[in-house]
Amino acid sequence: MEKGKGVMVGRRWAVDFTDNSTTPSSRDIPDPPGFTRASHDQDDSTLSRQKKGAEANWKVQKAWEVAQAPFKNLLMMGFMMWMAGSTVHLFSIGITFSALWQPISALQGVGKVFEPYKDSKVDLLGPKLLFIALNLGGLALGVWKLNTLGLLPTHASDWVSSLSPAQEVEYSGGGIPLH
Template identity: 40%
Template sequence: MAEFRKWTVQHDSERSRIADPPGFDAAAAREQADGSSSGRAAGTGSKLPLAKRQEALQHAATAPFKQVAMLCFMMWMSGSTLHLFSIMTTLSGIYQPLSAILNAKTAFPPDPEGELDTTLPRLTYCAIHGLGVAFAVYKINSMGLLPTHLSDWVSSMRPPAVLEHAAGSLLR
């Protein structure tokens, strides 16, 4: 006779005494365990690629929105003065989205079955990261680091006339 341990459970003997939970389909569970079914129920073959596309769009394409929003918030909070922290934050705001856009092919690999089109989720993914790059470029421009005039490139040209002056005073 087989030796039984103190904390073992024999599922085969208890299976006949326990009723299946509501909504449990024993035939579908047997098919999934046998691997005889390809994972598709009858009549749902045309809806499966649509469900995969929606899942890829919702989860993979829009997932970096929170990350890009946090990065933009950090760039905004760093200020527009020329400090090491604000420059490093802004450069990180350019590098991270650009590297994510360049690695979009690994984030959305092609479907081996050829049924799933990942073009729209990939474009959404790149557009979200493109907004992060656009905010970083705006931030660089507001810090005055973006070369916008000819005098920024050629030293013999005169810089443009200053249109604004700011002065502070203390009242006593």
């Protein structure tokens, strides 16, 4: 536009913002491609409800993933205990106490583990119960390994030194039979 004149000269793209009463209303002008007035005019509460619903679904899904995580640890620990053997030595004792310590510390921190997924729309009871059950299974695996190593006090003579040790039920030996 030239100075002082209301006429546009020399510009290829220009918009005239003058108010002409003969121009059609904004509702008569079609929406540009990719834009719909209906989605723009949609109620904001509906959008926020959909967003909160999607967030709640995501939190439930992640809570179940966290709840199932001890299963992988359970399989790995079981394999390591199997590889350690049933004799009492430093490696087998270390693996066994690690198998006992991990579930105990996980059970103490159940609230912290599921804290990021706490929401009024998210029910965390199922994931928490699964998490607790899998960690109790890991604890049982560690106690079983202690028993196979012979480190659990299972007889009264383990507690009182004046009692005689438990009688062995069976024994095995190789070689030539004695008659």
